[in-house]
Amino acid sequence: MQSESARMSSAAEARFRVQAPNSKPRVIKVIALDALSEDVVDRLAKASWNQATFFTAAAFAGAPRLEQRVSKEGWLRDLSGRTRDLIDEVDTADLVVMVATPGENVAVAAMIGEACSHKRVMTTALIVGATSASDETLSKTLAQVRPWSLMVVIANADDYIEDMLSALRA
Amino acid sequence: MIYNGPTIVEGEFCDMLRKAQNDLLTQTGPGTPMGQMFRSYWMPALLAGELPENECPPVRVKLLSERLLAFRDTEGRYGLIDEFCAHRGVSLWFGRNEECGLRCPYHGWKYDVTGQCIEVPSEPEASGFAQTIKLKSYPLIERGGVLWTYMGAPDKQPPPPEWEFATVPRKQTFTTKRLQESNWLQAMEGGIDSSHVSFLHRGDLDSDPLFKGAKANQYNLSDSRPVFEVVESPGGLYIGARRNAENGNYYWRITQWVMPSFTMIAPRGNHAVHGHFWIPIDDENCWTWSFDYHPIRELTRAEVSAMREGKGIHAKYVPGTYRPLANKDNDYLMDREAQKAGRTFSGVQGIAMQDASLQESMGPIVDRTKENLVSTDNGIIMARHRLLRAVKALVEKGVLPPGVDPAHQKVRSAAIILPPDQPFKDGAREALIARPDVAPASV
Numbered sequence: 001m002q003s004e005s006a007r008m009s010s011a012a013e014a015r016f017r018v019q020a021p022n023s024k025p026r027v028i029k030v031i032a033l034d035a036l037s038e039d040v041v042d043r044l045a046k047a048s049w050n051q052a053t054f055f056t057a058a059a060f061a062g063a064p065r066l067e068q069r070v071s072k073e074g075w076l077r078d079l080s081g082r083t084r085d086l087i088d089e090v091d092t093a094d095l096v097v098m099v100a101t102p103g104e105n106v107a108v109a110a111m112i113g114e115a116c117s118h119k120r121v122m123t124t125a126l127i128v129g130a131t132s133a134s135d136e137t138l139s140k141t142l143a144q145v146r147p148w149s150l151m152v153v154i155a156n157a158d159d160y161i162e163d164m165l166s167a168l169r170a
Numbered sequence: 171m172i173y174n175g176p177t178i179v180e181g182e183f184c185d186m187l188r189k190a191q192n193d194l195l196t197q198t199g200p201g202t203p204m205g206q207m208f209r210s211y212w213m214p215a216l217l218a219g220e221l222p223e224n225e226c227p228p229v230r231v232k233l234l235s236e237r238l239l240a241f242r243d244t245e246g247r248y249g250l251i252d253e254f255c256a257h258r259g260v261s262l263w264f265g266r267n268e269e270c271g272l273r274c275p276y277h278g279w280k281y282d283v284t285g286q287c288i289e290v291p292s293e294p295e296a297s298g299f300a301q302t303i304k305l306k307s308y309p310l311i312e313r314g315g316v317l318w319t320y321m322g323a324p325d326k327q328p329p330p331p332e333w334e335f336a337t338v339p340r341k342q343t344f345t346t347k348r349l350q351e352s353n354w355l356q357a358m359e360g361g362i363d364s365s366h367v368s369f370l371h372r373g374d375l376d377s378d379p380l381f382k383g384a385k386a387n388q389y390n391l392s393d394s395r396p397v398f399e400v401v402e403s404p405g406g407l408y409i410g411a412r413r414n415a416e417n418g419n420y421y422w423r424i425t426q427w428v429m430p431s432f433t434m435i436a437p438r439g440n441h442a443v444h445g446h447f448w449i450p451i452d453d454e455n456c457w458t459w460s461f462d463y464h465p466i467r468e469l470t471r472a473e474v475s476a477m478r479e480g481k482g483i484h485a486k487y488v489p490g491t492y493r494p495l496a497n498k499d500n501d502y503l504m505d506r507e508a509q510k511a512g513r514t515f516s517g518v519q520g521i522a523m524q525d526a527s528l529q530e531s532m533g534p535i536v537d538r539t540k541e542n543l544v545s546t547d548n549g550i551i552m553a554r555h556r557l558l559r560a561v562k563a564l565v566e567k568g569v570l571p572p573g574v575d576p577a578h579q580k581v582r583s584a585a586i587i588l589p590p591d592q593p594f595k596d597g598a599r600e601a602l603i604a605r606p607d608v609a610p611a612s613v
Contacts, residue, residue, distance in 0.1 A: 005531070006498040009351065011454060014533035023542045095545060124545045130401075135596040143591035151545045152399040153552065154593075160555055167187065167543050167551040 025051040026094040028170040030161075031076065031112060032056040033145075034104030040128055040158045041099055045079050047162065052170035054079055055089065057108045075111055090115045095168065098125045098149065099161065102133030102141045113148020125149035128158040187538035187554060195557055196353045196535050198450040199235035203561045207430060208234055209322035210564065210574050212331040213449050214459050215250060215310060216240055216317040217347060225267045234321060235452040239263055240310060241283070244270045248312065249283025250319050252305035256287065281305055313337070315345055316459075332576040333432070334604040335445070335463040343463035344477050348485045349493045350448070350526050353535040354431060354456035358448040360525050361433035362553055364411045364425060365546045368394045370524050373514050378521065380462070380473065380482030384439030386585055386613040389413045389421040396423075400548045401595050405429060405578030406556065408602065409549045410594045415587050421613065422594045424584045424602065427553060429560060429573035434583040435483075437612040442469060443583060444483050454534035457492075460484050460522065465582075466609050485522040494523055502527040580604040584611040 007013050030052060032041040038056045045054035055076045075086040090096060096116050100106045109125070116123045125145040130138060138154070146152060153160070187195075198205040213233065220229050221242040228241035230253060237253040239262050247270075253261055255274040262281070265272040271288055273280040279300075280289040285307030293299040308319045309327070314336025320327050335343050350357050360366070368390070375387045393413035401408045405428035415421040423436035426445075434445035447459040460483045462469065469477075480486035486495040496503040502518045509517030518527045543551060556572070563569035572578055584601035588594060595602075601611030 003499060003501045005501040005504075009498045009530050009533060011534045014535075014537070017533075017537065017540070022540060122545050124548070135593060138593050139591055139596065142593055146397075146590065150397055151548055152397070153548050154399065154401040154595075155552070156402045160552065163555045164548065164551050167547075167554075168545070169542065 023169070026169055027092055028052045028095045028097060028165065028168060029089055029093040030054045030097045030099065030165070030170075032058055033098050033100045033106040033109055033112075034058050036101040036104055037099040037128065040161065042079055044161060044165070049165065049170050052165055053089075055084060057112060060108045060111070075108070086112065086115050087119075090119050090121055093119075093121050095122045095124065097161075097165075098123065098145060100125060100127050100141055100145055101129055102127060103137040104141070106141060106144045109145045109148050113145075116148070122151075123149050124151040124153065126161055126164070127152065127154045128161065129156075130154045131156045187541075189537075189539055191554075191558065192535075192538045194561070195554065196355050197453055198354070199453065203565045204430075204557075205234055206322075207557075207561045207564055207571055208450065209320075210326070210328075210571055211322075211430065212311075212318045212320050212328065214316045214345075214347070214447055214457070215319040215449075217345065218312050218315045218317055221248065221317065228263055228265060228267060228272060230261075230263050232451045233319070234450055236321070238308070239265075239272075240317065241265075241267055241272050243267065243272075243283055247283045248310035248317060249285070249307060250310040251281060251283070251285040251307040254305075255279055256303045256305055257290075279303070283307070283310075314343055315340060326570075328570075328574050329576050332579040334465060334580065334582065335443075335461040338463055338465060339468075341468040342465070343461065344442075344469055344474055345459065345461040346477065346484045347457050347459045347492055348487070348522065348526075349451075349491075350456050350458045350530065351454070351498060351534070352456065352526075352530045352532065353453055354448045354450040356529050356532055356536045357456055357458060357526075358431045358433070358446075359550045359553065360529050361435075361446050361448070362407070362409055362425060362427045362549045363547070364396070364398060364409055364423070364549065368396070370515055370528070371521050373512065374521055374524075378481055379476045380441055380444075381438055384441060384613070386421065386423075386438050389415060389613075398546055398548065399594065400552050401593075402552070402556070403428075403581075403595075403602075405573045405575070405581065406432075407549065407552055408595060412594075418590055419587050420590055422584070422586050422588055422598065424586070424594055424598055426581045426583050426602070427549075428578055428581060429571055430557060432573070432579075434581065436583045436585040437610050438585065439612060440464075441612075442473060443610050443612075445583070446483070458522070458526070464610075465604070466607055480520055480522070483522050485520060485526075494526065496520070496523045496527070498527075498530055582610055585613045586611045587613060 032038040076084040231238045239253040260276045271280040278291040285305035287300045287303035290300045396411040399410040407427045409425040411423045412420040426434040431448040437443040442462040444462045449457045560571040588597040
């Protein structure tokens with residue numbers, strides 16, 4: 001007798017997979033950490049997304065050292081220039097994607113990462129334009145984002161971000 | 171053949187791999203974009219042992235949805251030709267392998283290893299009729315105990331494959347193949363999905379003879395939540411999994427993926443290094459090729475014995491076939507007691523069949539519009555991104571895809587300990603390149 005497993009694996013049975021939705025849209029916050037990444041994020045924001053919103057923290061590149069006690073209010077701007085509360089934004093996120101460019105000051109990753117850690121929100125760092133960066137430059141950027149990123153992607157071209165967000169149902 | 175399937179649309183990737191994109195990546199028959207891409211490479215077609223001697227029986231081979239026949243003639247030449255006689259469509263598998271050709275038993279038409287008909291007994295030899303008949307054929311070469319074929323345009327045939335496992339001395343390498351009853355892509359994606367190892371294979375690190383005893387296993391077991399980094403490489407991707415090591419350093423395991431379907435898993439201790447190829451048979455089946463080799467030493471008898479017994483990444487077979495003994499018709503010999511007791515995580519025994527059982531359970535071609543990828547799936551997302559980009563460049567501009575260049579094939583996986591701020595691509599630069607007589611970077 002053929003087993004249930006064998007039948008389930010057939011092309012004929014695959015047609016009977018339940019068609020109902022199996023997930024709710026995820027809220028993804030995409031944050032540029034530096035001025036160059038801001039251009040990438042700005043371009044991305046012009047596309048149509050379900051639950052993705054776009055910010056910049058480039059203006060806060062001179063972030064305080066972690067041990068300094070500072071408020072986490074502010075620290076973000078939306079792309080129209082309004083200041084946003086970092087904690088509020090992280091609190092409503094399922095995933096925070098930080099976009100960084102090698103060689104830029106991305107110390108603000110620590111502030112964002114700490115907020116995500118506090119709220120137990122998953123973080124991904126995307127380093128774009130790495131093809132032309134030296135190992136030393138890339139190393140400096142990695143040193144700033146690695147401690148705060150549960151996933152790091154080093155992409156040669158920034159068109160990957162769009163594909164990644166689509167794949168994540170952003 | 172006119173291809174009426176999906177085409178590549180600018181910027182189209184969305185919706186968790188749209189159906190059109192899923193079709194594009196999973197369909198590899200003649201005339202399809204992904205089929206054209208696979209036909210750019212030398213691919214493993216058979217084990218050399220399947221054609222063990224001159225004039226041995228021919229072997230039926232289906233690759234990329236084409237039915238072919240492999241044979242070895244009187245002088246040891248290999249041929250891979252259209253399976254069916256040009257006369258009445260009889261399968262030449264019934265043919266007689268004799269005197270430098272394969273003779274159809276129906277009316278005696280005879281073909282050489284290039285598919286050229288060299289004799290039609292019913293026609294006068296002087297008529298030249300035989301010369302007008304030629305079956306489609308592909309080159310078939312032996313390298314590293316594997317017979318490789320190239321199914322693309324003859325004028326674009328690349329140099330022979332340079333994968334290290336196929337170029338080291340024969341006593342240093344061991345390769346098997348097994349039938350996988352699913353599309354190639356979902357199988358290959360399992361090979362670059364490093365995050366499943368901590369769950370599905372957690373019972374095997376300490377027990378499998380081809381894994382146990384390495385110091386690195388302790389890093390795996392003491393830090394079950396690795397952090398991943400995905401980096402583009404010339405031929406595909408480096409997928410790094412990092413865990414905490416001593417003195418604030420990181421222990422890195424770096425998997426190589428080279429397009430379209432080669433993966434190499436990071437080594438452990440002085441064990442052999444291993445990896446896979448996934449080669450489409452048709453759109454609902456593929457061959458999982460599994461190799462183990464050591465760059466600087468011969469494999470021990472114990473290692474080869476374990477591989478033959480289906481340990482490590484290999485599998486036991488239904489006798490006389492390449493179908494795994496644990497297969498979907500017997501529920502993969504599911505052992506619920508072992509699952510409950512934690513001896514295996516899924517209840518299926520052996521790394522190979524733990525993977526295959528779950529990948530086949532997705533159905534012959536998984537419906538990717540229903541998947542919910544998460545951040546740790548970036549290796550898979552990036553691989554699809556690169557495949558789509560490469561296939562578009564090939565189809566529209568004729569750009570050879572990554573992985574065809576032999577330099578892209580001279581790669582190694584690596585396990586290495588690095589300072590916390592060092593990019594693994596930089597710190598492991600030498601370790602990620604295959605160098606003759608140089609030991610692999612392993613912990």
